[in-house]
Amino acid sequence: MPAAPSSAPSSARRRQRHNHGFLSYSTLLLISVFCVVPFFWIFLSSFDGDAQLFLHWPQQWTFDNYTRVFTVEDGGLWLFNSLFIVGCATILVVVLAGFGGYALSRSRAWWKLPFLYGILLIRVLPPTALVVPLYTILLTLNNWESAILRPIFGGLTRDIMRWTGFIDGYLGIILVLAAMQLPLALWIMKTFFDSVSPEYEEAAIIDGASLVQRIRYVLIPLALPGLAAAGLFSFIFAWGDFLMPLIFLSSPELQTLPLGLFRAFLRVNEIDYGLLAAISIIYLLPPAAAFVFARRFLVATFTGGVKG
Amino acid sequence: MKHRRRTAAWQLNLLLFPSALILALFIIYPALYSVYMSFTNEALVGPSARDPSLVGFRNYLRLFGDAEFWNALYVTLVFVVGSAIIGQFVLGLASALALTRRIRFRSLFSVFILLPNAAPEVVAGFMWISMLAGGDNATLSRIVMFFGITPPDWLQVFPLWMIIIVNTWRGIATAMILLSAGLSTIPQDVLEAARIDGARPFQIFRRITLPLMLPTIVLYMLISAVSTIAVFGLIYTLTRGGPGGATELVSIYIYNQSFTAFQLGYGAAVSVIVLLISMAIGIAYVRMMAVRV
Numbered sequence: 071m072p073a074a075p076s077s078a079p080s081s082a083r084r085r086q087r088h089n090h091g092f093l094s095y096s097t098l099l100l101i102s103v104f105c106v107v108p109f110f111w112i113f114l115s116s117f118d119g120d121a122q123l124f125l126h127w128p129q130q131w132t133f134d135n136y137t138r139v140f141t142v143e144d145g146g147l148w149l150f151n152s153l154f155i156v157g158c159a160t161i162l163v164v165v166l167a168g169f170g171g172y173a174l175s176r177s178r179a180w181w182k183l184p185f186l187y188g189i190l191l192i193r194v195l196p197p198t199a200l201v202v203p204l205y206t207i208l209l210t211l212n213n214w215e216s217a218i219l220r221p222i223f224g225g226l227t228r229d230i231m232r233w234t235g236f237i238d239g240y241l242g243i244i245l246v247l248a249a250m251q252l253p254l255a256l257w258i259m260k261t262f263f264d265s266v267s268p269e270y271e272e273a274a275i276i277d278g279a280s281l282v283q284r285i286r287y288v289l290i291p292l293a294l295p296g297l298a299a300a301g302l303f304s305f306i307f308a309w310g311d312f313l314m315p316l317i318f319l320s321s322p323e324l325q326t327l328p329l330g331l332f333r334a335f336l337r338v339n340e341i342d343y344g345l346l347a348a349i350s351i352i353y354l355l356p357p358a359a360a361f362v363f364a365r366r367f368l369v370a371t372f373t374g375g376v377k378g
Numbered sequence: 379m380k381h382r383r384r385t386a387a388w389q390l391n392l393l394l395f396p397s398a399l400i401l402a403l404f405i406i407y408p409a410l411y412s413v414y415m416s417f418t419n420e421a422l423v424g425p426s427a428r429d430p431s432l433v434g435f436r437n438y439l440r441l442f443g444d445a446e447f448w449n450a451l452y453v454t455l456v457f458v459v460g461s462a463i464i465g466q467f468v469l470g471l472a473s474a475l476a477l478t479r480r481i482r483f484r485s486l487f488s489v490f491i492l493l494p495n496a497a498p499e500v501v502a503g504f505m506w507i508s509m510l511a512g513g514d515n516a517t518l519s520r521i522v523m524f525f526g527i528t529p530p531d532w533l534q535v536f537p538l539w540m541i542i543i544v545n546t547w548r549g550i551a552t553a554m555i556l557l558s559a560g561l562s563t564i565p566q567d568v569l570e571a572a573r574i575d576g577a578r579p580f581q582i583f584r585r586i587t588l589p590l591m592l593p594t595i596v597l598y599m600l601i602s603a604v605s606t607i608a609v610f611g612l613i614y615t616l617t618r619g620g621p622g623g624a625t626e627l628v629s630i631y632i633y634n635q636s637f638t639a640f641q642l643g644y645g646a647a648v649s650v651i652v653l654l655i656s657m658a659i660g661i662a663y664v665r666m667m668a669v670r671v
Contacts, residue, residue: 091479091481093476094475094476094477094479094481095476095481097472097473097476098473098476098477098481098487099487101469101472101473101487101491101550102487102490102491104469104547105490105491105493105494105547105550106490106493107509107517108494108502108505108506108508108509108517108547109493109497109505110517111505111508111509111517112501112504112505112508115508122515123507123508123511123512123515124508124512124515124516124517125508125517125520166396166397166400167397169393169394169396169397170393170394170396170397170398172390172393173390173391173393173394174394176386176390177387177390177391177394178387179387179390179391185394185398187664187667188401189401190660190663190664190667191657191660191661191664192401192405192406193660194604194656194657194659194660194663195405195409195653195656195657195660196604196607196608196629196652196653196656197608197610198608198610198628198629198632198633198649198652199412199608199629199632199648199649199650199652199653199656200405200408200409200412200649200653201632201633201636202412202415202632202636202642202645202646202649203408203409203411203412203415203646203649204404204408205636205642206411206415206420206642207407207408207411245400245404246404248400249400249401249403249404249405250404250405252397252400252401253401253405256397281386281389306496309498310497310498310499310611311498311499311611312498312499312500312610312611312614312615313610313611313633316611317637327498328498328499328500328611331500331501331504332500332615335504335615346504350500350501350504350505353498353500353501354496354497354498354501357496357497357498358493358496358497360496361492361495361496365488365489365492
């Protein structure tokens with residue numbers, strides 16, 4: 071700040087500042103209200119013994135809605151399926167993106183630039199436009215798998231396919247969700263490794279460390295923040311996805327939280343709003359918690375996708 | 379040393395291989411396969427489900443004469459322009475500018491603005507049903523009644539406006555984060571110099587902030603346009619494309635044609651059009667990035 075030449079302009083400026091403070095507050099306040107209001111209903115209804123479609127203050131506060139998610143409905147199974155599927159997809163993405171991002175950052179091969187542009191282009195392809203051919207391809211794979219397994223395992227085939235099937239099986243949905251999150255994660259890890267000096271590895275190489283040792287003792291500890299960011303974002307986006315489970319899962323024992331919530335809502339004549347709200351809150355909490363952790367990576371990630 | 383470097387090169391290739399394989403198998407191959415599928419009469423049920431055959435350009439001829447398809451493209455265009463290009467951008471920029479000031483409750487405000495982005499698609503759609511449906515009892519109806527306005531049946535009278543508002547709500551945070559990052563790269567001494575020269579805040583914004591932010595803004599527009607074309611679950615839970623196709627985004631149209639009407643070949647043809655549009659935006663995006671990679 072320069073020294074104020076006289077008191078009059080400085081007080082005018084202070085008034086101006088003050089006005090701006092007010093303007094900023096009211097802008098943020100209005101936008102925050104807009105952002106938060108829709109959450110009121112779902113939060114209040116989940117504790118309301120007599121929840122309705124419209125917002126009202128609960129007459130009787132209760133945990134009953136939450137208990138019913140696990141007793142009347144198969145909420146426990148849905149939660150397990152969601153955690154298992156999205157958890158496996160996230161781990162897969164983190165491992166693949168960790169290795170791949172390292173290779174992309176260190177490589178000087180001719181394919182490096184085309185590959186990077188390829189990732190950017192892949193990121194813009196909408197999953198909704200990929201889902202039709204993907205479904206056909208996975209259906210064919212699934213039929214092949216079943217044709218191979220059926221003569222060997224007979225009646226047990228369905229139980230095995232529940233885990234290894236490409237349609238309506240854990241393996242298929244895990245791979246699909248992982249593939250959709252992989253481009254962003256690769257990009258995050260590539261930019262992250264770009265900022266890690268290769269001198270650490272060179273020192274390890276001089277000391278005679280093998281690639282595996284270098285990864286285990288040098289790279290993983292260095293890459294942890296990047297891996298955390300890539301993992302958190304993969305988890306948040308895969309967890310919130312509705313399209314892929316809708317297309318690739320059908321049997322009740324594979325239902326995930328978004329499908330359970332959506333189908334409970336489709337029982338037109340007997341919609342239980344308290345129950346729906348409770349499922350929603352349960353479904354909402356993990357990504358909200360992940361967002362709290364991810365907040366400090368947010369800027370780096372979103373700009374990472376932009377600035378490179 | 380030379381030998382060691384060559385080993386490192388194949389080791390790097392090996393590390394990248396699994397990622398490349400998954401992307402090729404689950405994204406690139408399907409994208410190419412959709413082109414082939416769009417020339418067949420592949421279906422989920424009926425005789426052509428067992429024995430799909432090539433039908434030439436029939437799907438595309440049908441598509442270009444299909445009023446529902448053009449409607450879906452139009453709805454998507456309005457949706458993208460309304461929510462990503464205008465709604466999220468304006469509110470995101472306003473919150474980013476306001477948050478650059480040192481004010482109290484800064485992080486509380488940013489948590490509130492991030493909250494809609496954390497909500498899964500289905501939960502977000504479900505919450506907005508309570509905001510908009512239910513006649514005079516809908517939350518939004520009660521808010522406007524408080525100001526003495528008679529509320530319409532939101533999702534029946536202004537369906538397209540409503541999904542634009544809902545998607546704006548969900549994406550303010552993304553815009554805010556990106557634009558904040560752009561704002562933070564503007565050198566403080568330039569702003570300070572302008573202030574000393576007596577520039578008014580609006581002049582500073584118009585002559586300094588905006589021009590310096592332009593690359594960030596263009597990149598934001600491209601990214602958010604592409605990701606808004608992909609929106610499905612949020613709007614599908616809220617309206618399922620209705621009433622009468624008024625909110626039938628092209629993503630919902632693909633889903634309905636392929637998995638409700640079971641016509642995969644036709645759905646693939648629509649997918650090809652959407653992929654081409656996204657690729658066109660994507661190539662512009664990559665060309666902008668080319669300077670920076």
